[in-house]
Amino acid sequence: MSTSSLRRAVHExxxxxxxxxxxxxxxxxxxxxxxxxxxxxxLYLTIERGYSASFAGLVAALYGLGGAVASIGAGVLTDRLGRRPTMLAAQSSTAVLVAVLAFVEHPVAIAGVALLVGMAASASRPAVQAMMADIVAPEDRVRAFSLNYWAINLGFALSSIGAGFIAEYSYRAGFLIEAVMTMACAVLVFVKxxxxRPDQAPTAAGSTAAPSVxxxxxxxxxxxxALVGLSVLIGLIFQQGSVALPVAxxxxxxxxxxxxxxxxxxGVLIVVLQIPVTRFIARRDPRMLLVVSALLAGYGFGLTAFAGSLALYALTVAVWTLAEVVNAPVQMGLVVRLSPxxxxxxxxxxxxxSWxxxxxxAPLIGGRVxxxxxxxxxxxxxxxxxxxAAVGYWGLMRGLPEGPEAETTDSGDEAGTGSGGEAAKAKPKTVSGPPERDAQPAG
Structure with missing residues (x-):
């Protein structure tokens, strides 16, 4: 690719x-x-503290349990109170709790604080994703989700490498750095x-009000x-990268x-590949993309059984990373499409x-196995x-309209009273793939 083509691709x-x-x-x-x-x-629990893989899995599971508990409540607060206050409360609480986690030593205290950290850290996710859907035009959403996922992994790539060496010096320092950076996020949200949150549109005289969600x-x-269930399966696989892989x-x-x-x-591969791959998949069949991503995830981790060197471990990471690059924007686009x-x-x-x-x-299963x-x-x-999961995605996408995706609206059967696909057919708007500028994508 020439310099001018690369510059044009970045600009688009x-x-x-x-x-x-x-x-x-x-x-x-x-x-x-x-x-x-x-x-x-x-690693902190097994190497620094000397606990078993099962205990490390239990603590990680409590972290996940906290996220599960918080996700539903945070979603409700996001709709009722707004996106901004939910993010502020979640991020400031996370900063404080992570700092506390740096100093607790008793195993019960570690487990309890990990549960609270999981709750606070996950509470901002629905608000961030809802705000992104609010502020970005439908035709640009897949592109926006891809760029956001790119930011997540740019930060992750840099922090993983740096934090790995920080951990060799002091795990506590790593915890405190995360606390400071999370509080900086809360300040940024507050200031900028x-x-x-969309205002409820007034109902015209004689028309039927949209049913509340x-x-x-x-x-x-x-x-x-069904999509949520498949996301759970994919999450079970990907979570092994931070739970079972370091233990192994x-x-x-x-x-x-x-x-x-x-x-x-x-993180490095996602930083390098996310934007060009998103452009590549813009006009591909989303069903095939989700099927392929599930297979790459499963068999990418499956190849870890044959890894015996750092280079081979890195190669297996590269394989399942391709699954993330494809799955993230396509699946997030489908979520927004089905959401009123x-x-x-x-x-x-x-x-x-689901995550x-x-x-x-994942940690309970991984540690035990x-x-x-x-x-x-x-x-x-x-x-x-x-x-x-691949078979499930194939079945899930059957019956959805081909071509430009339809975004769910706040009328009629909007929220999917049992199918979700019916809702998607109302008021079609473009919400697919990332971008050539003459046919912009979305999510």
Whole structure:
């Protein structure tokens, strides 16, 4: 690719998005630059504190349980109180709790604070995703989600490598750095981001008011809940990268710095590939993209059973990273597509719950399987789960209209009273893939 072509591709990828999006993007980047706890908790407990893989899995599971509990409540607060206050409360609480986690030593205290950190850290996710859907035009949403995911992984790549070496010096220092960076995010939100929650549109005389969206509405949306279930399976696989992978590498004699380098491949590749791959998949069949991403995730982790060197571990990370690059923008676009405008917080909360459930179940499963049967059985299980998810995505996407995706509206069967696909057919708006500028994508 020539310099001029590269410059044009970058310009097409970043131009035309509102200023508020870039402040939200910056907040995401700052937050991920300070990421430490979720990535290095397993190593901290097994190497620094000398606990078993099962205990490390239990603590990580409590972290995930906190996220699961918070996701639903945060989704409701996002719709009722607004996106901005929810983010402020979540991020400031996370900063304080992570600082506390740096100093607690008793195992019960570590487990309890980890639960609270999981709650606070996950509470901002529905608000961030709902605000992004609010402020970005439908045709630009997949591009926006891709750029945000790119920021997450740019920060993750830098923090993983740096934090790996910080951990060799002091785990406590890493915890305190995360606390400071998270508080910086809260300050940035407070200073730069206005509230974006849509006003309820007035009802014309003689027309029927749009039905309100409650949690029951979301839970009865059959197609959407199927997507949530598949997201749980994918989350179970990906969470092994921060739970089972460091434990397995530690058992093979690798240091925290080695793990930081291996897992850093994930962030580096996403930084390099996310934008060009998003442009590439813009006009591809989303069903095939989701199927392929599930297979890459499952079999990428499955290949870890054959890794015996740092280079081979890094290679397996590269394989399942390709799954993330494809899955993230396509699946987020589908979530927004199936979510009614005035129920975005609740829908995003339930969707976030899927990842929290993965965070809860993955460490319990991973730690137990490693302790009882060995890591090879866990990696084989990941391949099996990826296959099941691929079949599920194929079935989920059947019956959805081809071509430009339709965004769910706040009228009629909007929230999916059992299918979700019916809702998607009302008021079509472009919400697919990223961008050539003459046919902009969305999410």
């Amino acid at each position: 990828s970043v131009s035309g998005l509102p200023r508020a999006f870039w402040w939200l993007w910056t907040s995401t980047l700052v937050n991920r630059l300070g990421a430490f706890v979720a990535t290095f908790m397993a 981001l206005p509230e974006s 409650h949690l029951g509405t979301v839970l009865r949306d059959g197609r959407f809940m 590498m530690g058992a093979d004699g690798f240091s925290s710095g080695d793990f930081g380098l291996a897992i850093g491949v994930n 405008t005035h129920g975005r917080g609740r829908y995003q909360g339930v969707y976030s719950l 929290s459930v993965g965070s809860l179940a 490693i302790d009882e049967y060995g890591a090879a059985w866990l990696w084989g299980g990941c391949a099996a789960v990826g296959t099941v």
